Amino acid sequence: xxxxxxxxxxxxxxxxxxxxxxxxQIRTAIKNFRCETPSWGYGPSGTRFGVFAQPGEARTVWExxxxxAECHRLTKVCPTVAVHIPWDKCEDYNxxxxxxxxxxxxxxxVNPNVFQDKAYQFGSFGHPNKDVRKxxxxxxxxxxxxxxxxxxxxxxxxxxxxxxxxxxxDFRARKRRFEExxxxxxxxxxxxxxxxxxxxxxxxxxxxxxxxxxxxxxxMAQKCGERAQVLxxxxxxxxxxxIEQIVATLIDEQRLGGFHFNNRKYGDDxxxxxxxxxxxxxxxxxxxxxxxxxxxxxxxxxxxxxxxSHNSKPKLEAMIQTVEFIQSAQAKxxxxxxxxxxxxRAKLDVVGAERCLTEAFNTDVEPLLxxxxxxxxxxxxxxxxxxxxxxxxxxxxxxxxxAVGAGLGVN
Ligand code: PSV
Ligand code: MN
Numbered sequence: 001x002x003x004x005x006x007x008x009x010x011x012x013x014x015x016x017x018x019x020x021x022x023x024x025q026i027r028t029a030i031k032n033f034r035c036e037t038p039s040w041g042y043g044p045s046g047t048r049f050g051v052f053a054q055p056g057e058a059r060t061v062w063e064x065x066x067x068x069a070e071c072h073r074l075t076k077v078c079p080t081v082a083v084h085i086p087w088d089k090c091e092d093y094n095x096x097x098x099x100x101x102x103x104x105x106x107x108x109x110v111n112p113n114v115f116q117d118k119a120y121q122f123g124s125f126g127h128p129n130k131d132v133r134k135x136x137x138x139x140x141x142x143x144x145x146x147x148x149x150x151x152x153x154x155x156x157x158x159x160x161x162x163x164x165x166x167x168x169x170d171f172r173a174r175k176r177r178f179e180e181x182x183x184x185x186x187x188x189x190x191x192x193x194x195x196x197x198x199x200x201x202x203x204x205x206x207x208x209x210x211x212x213x214x215x216x217x218x219x220m221a222q223k224c225g226e227r228a229q230v231l232x233x234x235x236x237x238x239x240x241x242x243i244e245q246i247v248a249t250l251i252d253e254q255r256l257g258g259f260h261f262n263n264r265k266y267g268d269d270x271x272x273x274x275x276x277x278x279x280x281x282x283x284x285x286x287x288x289x290x291x292x293x294x295x296x297x298x299x300x301x302x303x304x305x306x307x308x309s310h311n312s313k314p315k316l317e318a319m320i321q322t323v324e325f326i327q328s329a330q331a332k333x334x335x336x337x338x339x340x341x342x343x344x345r346a347k348l349d350v351v352g353a354e355r356c357l358t359e360a361f362n363t364d365v366e367p368l369l370x371x372x373x374x375x376x377x378x379x380x381x382x383x384x385x386x387x388x389x390x391x392x393x394x395x396x397x398x399x400x401x402x403a404v405g406a407g408l409g410v411n
Contacts, residue, residue: 027368027372034078034079035078037071038306038309040309041309043057043059044059045311065081067319077376078323080107081107083109083111108303109154120136140155156196157198157231163205168207182195182197196229197221197228200268203268214230217231218250231258232250232258234260251287258303273326274326275325281326282329290338324369328369341356341357
C-alpha cells in the first residue's frame, strides 16, 4: 500500500488544530469504539423468495465464530459476537465461550427467538393463550442461563408479535400481557446484565405491531427498571422518520441501550450500514459522540451492534466493509466543532450551525482511520486485506456440506 496517507494524515492533524479540535481526544474515541457483529450475518440467509447458499459461508455456530474472529482480527474493533437462540443452540456453552476466547472474541448479546416456532404464529408475550406465553418465558429463562454460562451481559429482545387485521385482538389486553411478561423476563436477568427492547413498526405483523415504536419500547423499559433500555435498529422506522432525534431523546431519558446498525431504502432491508444514507448515519453519530464526551450522561455504555445478513454481497467481506463505514461515520462526527456549533445555535445562526456539520462530514477521515488502525494493530484497509487473503478460498474448500441449524429465512 502506498504511504501517501501518512502525509495526508499530517495535513489533517494541522487542519484539526486550525479548527480548534483536539486530535488526541478524537483518536482515543475512535480507538475505544467497539462494534458487535451478529452470528446470523455469517450463516445461511435468504429472502422470502429463496435461499442462495454462498460458497464458504459458515454452517455451524463454530464456523460463525471463526468468521467473526477473522472480522475482529482485521479490524480489531469487533471482539464480541451476538448469538441468536435457537439458531446458535449448542450443547455446551462453556465450550463455546472457550472456543471464542481461543480466537480472541467473546459471546455478546443473547437474542431469544420467540418468532419462528409454530407455537408463535399468533404471538409470544402478546398471545391470548397463557401456555404460549409460558413457553416464551421458559425460552427467556433458557437465554438467561446461556448468558450466565457465556458471560454475556445483554439480553436483546425483539418480538414479531402483532395482529394482521382490525378486530383480531384487543390492543389493551396485548399491551398488558407484554408488560407482565417483560417484567418477568427482567427478573430473570443475571446480576449486572441489561435487557434491551427493540421496536419495529411493521413486519411480520401488518396491522398492529405490539412494540411498534420507540415510545412503546421506552414505556415498557421504564416499567421494568433501569436496566431495561431501548434498542434502535436503523431499519425499523417508517420513511422520513428523524432517527437522530429519537436517539437524542432516548439519551436524554437515559434509556438508549444499543443499536442494530444497518441501512434501509424501502423496508427493513438489512443493507450495509451507511450505504444508502451516510449523512443520516453521521447525524446519528453526532448525537452519540456528543453524549459520550459528556460525563454522566450515559448510565451504561451504548451497545453498538450490527444487524445485517447479506444475500448479494459475500457475507464476511460485507461485515468488514460495514465496520469501515461505521468507523468513518463516527470519525466524521468526532470532527464536529461542538463549541462553534453551540455558539452558532445561541446566535440563531442556522447556516453557521449547519456548516459545522457539513465541514466535518465533508472531511476525508481515511488517513485518520488508517493511523488509528495502525496503532490498534488492525489492517490499514481491512476490506482490501481480506480480499487479498486466501481466507474465503480456504473456507470454500473446507466448508462444503449443508448448514446445521436455521437462520434468517431458513427453516
Ligand atoms: C428483526 O427484523 C431483527 O431486526 C431483530 O433484531 C432480530 O433479532 C433480527 O432482525 C434477526 O432476525
Ligand atoms: Mn434488529
